[in-house]
Amino acid sequence: MSYEFDFSFLDEYLPDLWHGIWLTLGMTTASILPGFALGTLCAVGRLYGPPWVRRAVVIYVEGIRNTPLIIQVFWLFFGLAVLQVRIGPFPAAVIALVINVGAYTAEIMRAGFMSIPKGQIEAASCLALKPSQALWSVQLPQAVERVYPALVSQFVLMMLATSIMSQISAEELTGVAYMIQSFTFRGFEVYLVIAVIYLVMASLLRLTLLGVAQVSFPRRRRLGTPL
Amino acid sequence: MLGLTIEQIAYLFRGAGWTIVLSLLGFVGGTLLGLPIALARSAHSKLARALSGALVQLVQGIPLPVIMFVVYFGISIGGFDVPALVAAGVAMTLYAGAYLGEIWKGCILAVPRTQWEAGECLALTSTQRFIFVILPQALRIAVPPTVGFLVQIVKNTSYSVVINFFDLTYSAKVINNSTFKPFTVFTIAALIYFAICFPMSLLASRFERRLHRG
Numbered sequence: 001m002s003y004e005f006d007f008s009f010l011d012e013y014l015p016d017l018w019h020g021i022w023l024t025l026g027m028t029t030a031s032i033l034p035g036f037a038l039g040t041l042c043a044v045g046r047l048y049g050p051p052w053v054r055r056a057v058v059i060y061v062e063g064i065r066n067t068p069l070i071i072q073v074f075w076l077f078f079g080l081a082v083l084q085v086r087i088g089p090f091p092a093a094v095i096a097l098v099i100n101v102g103a104y105t106a107e108i109m110r111a112g113f114m115s116i117p118k119g120q121i122e123a124a125s126c127l128a129l130k131p132s133q134a135l136w137s138v139q140l141p142q143a144v145e146r147v148y149p150a151l152v153s154q155f156v157l158m159m160l161a162t163s164i165m166s167q168i169s170a171e172e173l174t175g176v177a178y179m180i181q182s183f184t185f186r187g188f189e190v191y192l193v194i195a196v197i198y199l200v201m202a203s204l205l206r207l208t209l210l211g212v213a214q215v216s217f218p219r220r221r222r223l224g225t226p227l
Numbered sequence: 228m229l230g231l232t233i234e235q236i237a238y239l240f241r242g243a244g245w246t247i248v249l250s251l252l253g254f255v256g257g258t259l260l261g262l263p264i265a266l267a268r269s270a271h272s273k274l275a276r277a278l279s280g281a282l283v284q285l286v287q288g289i290p291l292p293v294i295m296f297v298v299y300f301g302i303s304i305g306g307f308d309v310p311a312l313v314a315a316g317v318a319m320t321l322y323a324g325a326y327l328g329e330i331w332k333g334c335i336l337a338v339p340r341t342q343w344e345a346g347e348c349l350a351l352t353s354t355q356r357f358i359f360v361i362l363p364q365a366l367r368i369a370v371p372p373t374v375g376f377l378v379q380i381v382k383n384t385s386y387s388v389v390i391n392f393f394d395l396t397y398s399a400k401v402i403n404n405s406t407f408k409p410f411t412v413f414t415i416a417a418l419i420y421f422a423i424c425f426p427m428s429l430l431a432s433r434f435e436r437r438l439h440r441g
Binding site: 003062063065066067068069070071072074075078079081082160161162163164167174177181187188191192194195198199202203 | 285288289290291292293294296297299300301303304305378382383385386388389396399400403407408409410413414416417420421424425428
């Protein structure tokens with residue numbers, strides 16, 4: 001087998017690759033905070049809400065977690081098109097990612113809330129905090145800090161999952177790769193390069209999110225120990 | 228029915244059949260690859276741990292669709308004309324092997340150290356200790372997360388749509404392109420996926436509760 005590797009496409013298509021990288025990162029960063037907020041809201045609803053809210057959250061979480069992301073994306077994107085809602089692939093991708101990652105975050109955050117010792121909540125009510133105040137300033141920070149590693153892994157997985165968005169013609173990194181290989185017929189080399197770029201992005205995202213933890217968890221910064 | 232013909236519904240179910248085939252391929256291949264990875268990850272040798280760890284990091288840091296493309300184009304540069312099933316199967320094997328290896332490593336390490344020591348006191352060789360003392364206990368711990376990961380395997384076979392493998396997602400895409408009834412088509416597809424995955428999710432959490440009860 002003699003195969004000549006040819007990476008000369010890199011020069012010509014570098015701007016396209018950058019464009020794809022930015023779109024992938026943009027999609028990811030745009031989805032993290034709304035997805036986290038949605039998931040946390042659902043976790044609170046599942047734990048403390050009225051019965052109908054709990055049931056609705058369970059249906060949402062199990063429905064999303066037991067079907068593939070790509071089916072959800074198709075459902076949303078092509079469905080909106082039929083309803084005559086004009087929406088670009090980028091916002092559609094972000095909406096789908098938020099809905100998807102929200103379900104996973106809900107389960108992670110639920111575990112976080114459940115791991116908080118009862119004494120913390122009792123102490124909060126002894127200090128005359130209202131339940132909503134206790135939730136916001138006692139339970140939430142501790143829950144986030146406890147499950148933070150799991151959240152980081154989930155968001156890294158979400159970044160990797162954006163690679164499917166080229167299926168609805170969002171020109172993220174994998175979409176750019178497909179375009180390049182169809183011009184150059186260098187599929188193997190193109191996807192090797194793309195794989196390395198994803199590896200680097202995954203490490204960078206992980207490092208960034210861990211850096212955010214250092215800044216936002218003062219107790220951890222002072223003591224250096226996990227909660 | 229629902230604005231789709233019987234043939235179209237049957238087409239979706241044929242795709243679902245291939246989804247199951249690919250899932251089984253991924254699970255069997257993933258087991259064959261995952262077992263040595265789990266052993267290497269929990270081995271004494273630093274080199275074995277470092278190499279297997281690097282492999283796991285590599286696979287877990289690359290999106291599955293990209294792995295599919297790399298395998299697909301990688302096999303075809305050898306001059307072979309590969310059916311998409313082979314490429315998708317190899318990619319699923321790599322993916323499932325890395326994750327299962329990491330899961331099972333955790334299960335092996337979760338067996339208390341004292342069990343190793345007890346085995347040593349009974350003058351068992353290290354192979355005997357591993358096979359007769361550690362492995363049975365590790366297997367018990369491994370059941371819930373393995374069943375849980377099966378759900379991931381089934382869901383992630385949908386990524387094989389990028390190399391045009393004919394699975395449930397692909398067939399749904401084709402039917403939608405010809406009927407333009409996305410809500411009907413993708414809801415049916417989602418329900419089929421759900422019908423495969425949800426029982427396994429329930430099973431996994433039931434196994435887990437039973438394990439914790441002891």
